[in-house]
Amino acid sequence: MATRLFGARVKRNEDPVLLTGRAQFVDDVHLAGMLHVAFKRSDYAHARLVSIDISEARAMPGVVAVYTAADLGDYWQPSPLLVPPPPVEGAVFNQRTAGQLARDKVRYVGEPMVMVVAESRYLAEDAVEKVMVDYDPLPAVVDLEAGVADTSSLVHDDLGHNIAAHVVQRKGDYEAARARADVVISRRMHYDRGTAAPMETRGVVAQWDALARSLTVWDSTQAPIPIRNGLAAMLGLAERQVRVIAPFIGGGFGPKIMMFYPEETLIPWAAMRLGRPVKWIEDRQENFVAMTHERGQVHDCEMALTRDGQILGVRDIFFHDTGAYDPYGLTVPLNTQCTLLGPYVVPHYTTEFKAVFTNKTVVTPYRGAGRQHGVFVMERLLDLAARELGLDPLELRRRNFIPPDQFPYNNKIIFQDFTELTYDSGDYEPVLDKARAMIGWEAWQAGEGARLRAEGKTVGIGLVMYVEGTGIGPYEGARVQVEPTGKVNVATGIGTQGQGHFTSFAQIVGEQLGVPMTNIYVSTGDTAQFSWGAGTFASRGAVVAGTAIHHAAVKVRDKARRLAGEALEVAEEDVELVDGFAQVRGAPTRRVALAELARQANPLRGAVRADAEPGLEATAYYGPEMGATAFGAHALILEVDPETFNLRVHKYVVVHDCGRVINPLILDGQVQGGVAQGIGNAFYEQLVYDETGQLQNASFMDYLLPTALDVPRIDIGHEETLSPLNPNGVKGAGEAGAIPVGPLFCQALEDAFQGGGLEILEIPLSPYRLWELVTSA
Amino acid sequence: MKPAPFEYYVPRSLDEALALLAEHGYDAKPLAGGQSLVPAMNFRLAQPAVLVDLNNLADLAGIMADGEGGLRIGAMTRQRAVERSPLVAQRAPLLAETLPYIAHPQIRNRGTVGGSLAHNDPAAELPAVALALDARMRVRKQDGERVVAASDFFLGIFTTALEPDELLTEIVFPPLPPRSGVAFEEMARRHGDYALVGCAARVTLAENGKVSDSRLVFFSVGDGPVQAVAAAKTLRGQRPGPAAMRASAEAASQEIDPPSDIHASADFRRHLAQVLARRALTRAVDRASALR
Structure with a gap:
């Protein structure tokens, strides 16, 4: 190879169009005769619908159609259950999903009730104001514990209670372990709600071509193929009649997975019914209430240890807020159960959760997808235990690491992919040591930290660890094709929302074919380009789609070498692919262009050999037997203004191990973006509901995203413990940055207020909350 | 998040603007930098029937020395211009110190001094500074002019002494006493x-x-x-x-x-x-x- 592409810090292929504003997003689709949609959404968290009067709205100028649930006829149907309940013995799961438009009852503020289609969005919103709804308000279920009380109001009357699910998983015998323990740390911890707040809100444009009898849908989805399949079934079309395009997407983070949101199934339906293209772009106000949320949990947890700091067991019983419906099954709380274990040997573990229906926006995975909560509980318990035992918190962690010779390591707890969570590979001490060195743990404590404290500054340091299950099945596929022009096309079925797929996937292909990056064109998110696959979620793009792409590229490489061997009259083993040519190893002037091989493989005359496929093209699939587990450490030095309780981060370090790195530049970006969201989660972002279920801060004025001024420079170190599960040894990296930030802030803040008896058992924090905690400590 | 329908006027002169305000009264809202009004309209929290856009009234923008050590600032002067003015730094250092705290540069590029004062958001910086500096508000209407002391200008949440047919045209900051x-x-x-x-x-x-x-x-x-x-x-x-x-x-x-x-x-x-x-x-x- 002339240059190695795999592993190189290559600038992103997609950035020129993105940075110059020429990338196509859903809202950039403008079609002749296009209509625009606005929704009348519930003003109440919980109410019976007495009547809906749309007569005045229908009569407004420019209004083409107004639909209520009753107008949908047979098309009204509860959305599909996207993930079935896990195969855990005794698990209870009560499926309740939402129809496209509420009828009889509304269950959260923002639930759509009426769809207005008009000549412009302005006119549609004018008409929405004229929709008259008569509500009979009901008490709202907001608090999780109140929601499971016998006296609670019922989100779903037919269920008779508000428990969406109840799952208990056990490994070993925690009670017996607890009886042997020298120390038991027991606490209640809270993790409140947040929203992903992607820069691009959701959007759908649909066009029905009555002559071709085909439907094209532009959708800001992370999973265009499942959406295509579902829409075809719902609309009574063949899959070949439906094309779903997920163009450039301005951030997905989970809430844009194949949700079959009401808007996602209604816009195509309306386009077919009205015979005109229809567009709906979610505005920011809608996004706050209508795009799914995450993160609300309450944990009663405890850890049993020996005097010398060996973890004997953990018990965690928690409530999980699933919102008004549960279309995404139990992925989030299952991730919490599994991710809690982290890099540690926990011989005895009991974990039990109740998912609770509430009158709030639906909860589905958002970057981390429940992993944060588990890591929060584990890392906080370890810090409290270290304090109780008088041990250094990092030493306590080290003593409990799973040793490197114990992999693959089966945790015996069912993960979101329904297999027992098994760590494929891991080596935790080097990561801890590197993070410790990069933050300067000892030197800071003795030097700079001591000096700042002597000056009266309130400064603290922290370091936490995590393991992240990534790269789960079922499978992805890819097609790689060398054109006679020498250009290489790569098509895969997953969507892309900023992960750099146009670059990292090109690197995987370029590595095998010896073709420069600029000649490799990657297509993602268009069902007309590739018809099979699941989607982009659970940190699986690079692992699963990337491996399928690798296999397809290897097939093309092998065919090119065989054809070149014949053309150059050498053994194919002696052919190497360099800079767009197949050449004889050791005699590079004997060569033939890949483009020429592609042309010869698709002749216009003469016979192609029997059994031979034309062209330099191959398709391959990859389905991992289980996920690949990445891991890492975050470390932080921060300063608190002890009077205003505002924070300043002095230094932030991430040491990350996701196996072999495809592109360090992209990986660094993933980590930085994740940390930014984690910092938001730790100190800025909180969806605040009042007791009636009204969201109090549905705008960026009051829902605080950290800005460039609040997110520090992040020093990133990499270790590479390869995954044995795939040929390139890669693991996922999409969520790692966001996962352990909460407990890290808590640890560093407790260190900053050392001696104050401060214990922080909740996330997110704020200056106000911190003031309350410090003054009451 | 689209505004309700409204009529939109772009007067070419102060007199024209004042005539429009006199004609439309409470139905009209002057549009200065729009950094508060336009979001409120997009949320449909504000639904003025008539917008009178002041952005073409160049005479209302400017920073001038006034007498011995004082300062006059036109109501339509952009906050960013005040922030960057050496004259302001010299004659009204409190104003210069405060400006960078107001939102972000993009917003200060559009936001005006007069707009912020006339809006009187309880969380806004400029009304507090105007009160601290004993600023005087020059107010015009079609057939007259009056000057209102800052202490009489701010009446309550989003409320000032301005009548619907009046415009704030200029703010006068008197010099600070010696040893201040x-x-x-x-x-x-x-x-x-x-x-x-x-x-x-x-x-x-x-x-x-x-x-x-x-x-x-x-x-x-x-x-x-x-x-x-x-x-x-x-x-x-x-x-x-x-x-x-x-x-x-x-x-x-x-x-x-x-x-x-x-x-x-x-x-x-x-x-x-x-x-x-x-x-x-x-x-x-x-x-x-x-x-x-």
């Missing part, structure tokens, strides 16, 4: 956010080094800029040491009646008011002392 120091403090969750609490301080020292006059004006703690009159008085005639300033700040925090919301309780706001007042007074005194 000023300072500004605010606490916001993120830089550029509306403050949880903010405070402008002004201290004048006598020849003997004792405080002859002082002023403490808070924002985000009430219906508009809130002056802590009694607390400021406690400093007068005193030598401005740490204890005196702490006592004055403490008194100020008890004198105000701040609201609770999701970002801070009334008690936390009181706590912050005491901290910020002490810090602001301390810096104002340091600056005044340096001028002695």
Whole structure:
């Protein structure tokens, strides 16, 4: 190879169009005769619908159609259950999903009730104001514990209670372990709600071509193929009649997975019914209430240890807020159960959760997808235990690491992919040591930290660890094709929302074919380009789609070498692919262009050999037997203004191990973006509901995203413990940055207020909350 | 998030603008920088039937010296222009110190001084500064002009002494007395956010080094800029040491009646008011002392 592409810090292929504003997003689709949609959404968290009067709205100028649930006829149907309940013995799961438009009852503020289609969005919103709804308000279920009380109001009357699910998983015998323990740390911890707040809100444009009898849908989805399949079934079309395009997407983070949101199934339906293209772009106000949320949990947890700091067991019983419906099954709380274990040997573990229906926006995975909560509980318990035992918190962690010779390591707890969570590979001490060195743990404590404290500054340091299950099945596929022009096309079925797929996937292909990056064109998110696959979620793009792409590229490489061997009259083993040519190893002037091989493989005359496929093209699939587990450490030095309780981060370090790195530049970006969201989660972002279920801060004025001024420079170190599960040894990296930030802030803040008896058992924090905690400590 | 229908006028002269306001009365809303009004319209919280766009009235923008040490600022002057003006830095240092705290540069590029004052958001910085500096508001209507003292201008939440047919055209900042120091403090969750609490301080020292006059004006703690009159008085005639300033700040925090919301309780706001007042007074005194 002339240059190695795999592993190189290559600038992103997609950035020129993105940075110059020429990338196509859903809202950039403008079609002749296009209509625009606005929704009348519930003003109440919980109410019976007495009547809906749309007569005045229908009569407004420019209004083409107004639909209520009753107008949908047979098309009204509860959305599909996207993930079935896990195969855990005794698990209870009560499926309740939402129809496209509420009828009889509304269950959260923002639930759509009426769809207005008009000549412009302005006119549609004018008409929405004229929709008259008569509500009979009901008490709202907001608090999780109140929601499971016998006296609670019922989100779903037919269920008779508000428990969406109840799952208990056990490994070993925690009670017996607890009886042997020298120390038991027991606490209640809270993790409140947040929203992903992607820069691009959701959007759908649909066009029905009555002559071709085909439907094209532009959708800001992370999973265009499942959406295509579902829409075809719902609309009574063949899959070949439906094309779903997920163009450039301005951030997905989970809430844009194949949700079959009401808007996602209604816009195509309306386009077919009205015979005109229809567009709906979610505005920011809608996004706050209508795009799914995450993160609300309450944990009663405890850890049993020996005097010398060996973890004997953990018990965690928690409530999980699933919102008004549960279309995404139990992925989030299952991730919490599994991710809690982290890099540690926990011989005895009991974990039990109740998912609770509430009158709030639906909860589905958002970057981390429940992993944060588990890591929060584990890392906080370890810090409290270290304090109780008088041990250094990092030493306590080290003593409990799973040793490197114990992999693959089966945790015996069912993960979101329904297999027992098994760590494929891991080596935790080097990561801890590197993070410790990069933050300067000892030197800071003795030097700079001591000096700042002597000056009266309130400064603290922290370091936490995590393991992240990534790269789960079922499978992805890819097609790689060398054109006679020498250009290489790569098509895969997953969507892309900023992960750099146009670059990292090109690197995987370029590595095998010896073709420069600029000649490799990657297509993602268009069902007309590739018809099979699941989607982009659970940190699986690079692992699963990337491996399928690798296999397809290897097939093309092998065919090119065989054809070149014949053309150059050498053994194919002696052919190497360099800079767009197949050449004889050791005699590079004997060569033939890949483009020429592609042309010869698709002749216009003469016979192609029997059994031979034309062209330099191959398709391959990859389905991992289980996920690949990445891991890492975050470390932080921060300063608190002890009077205003505002924070300043002095230094932030991430040491990350996701196996072999495809592109360090992209990986660094993933980590930085994740940390930014984690910092938001730790100190800025909180969806605040009042007791009636009204969201109090549905705008960026009051829902605080950290800005460039609040997110520090992040020093990133990499270790590479390869995954044995795939040929390139890669693991996922999409969520790692966001996962352990909460407990890290808590640890560093407790260190900053050392001696104050401060214990922080909740996330997110704020200056106000911190003031309350410090003054009451 | 699209506004309700409205009529839109772009007057070419102040007289034309005043005529439009006289004609449409309460139905009309003047549009200055639009940084508060346009979002409110997009949320449909504000639904004015008529917008009178002032952005073509070049005569309303400008920063001029006024008499001995004073300053006149046209109502349509962009906040960013004030922030960058050497004349403002020299003649109204409190204003210069405050401007960078207002939102973000992109917003200050459009936002105007007059727009902020006429809007009187209780969390806005400029009304508090205007009150602290005894600014005078020049107000025009079709058949007349009047000048309103800052202390008479801000009447309550989003309410000022302006009548619907009147426009704020100019703000006059008188010179500070000799041996005066000023300072500004605010606490916001993120830089550029509306403050949880903010405070402008002004201290004048006598020849003997004792405080002859002082002023403490808070924002985000009430219906508009809130002056802590009694607390400021406690400093007068005193030598401005740490204890005196702490006592004055403490008194100020008890004198105000701040609201609770999701970002801070009334008690936390009181706590912050005491901290910020002490810090602001301390810096104002340091600056005044340096001028002695």
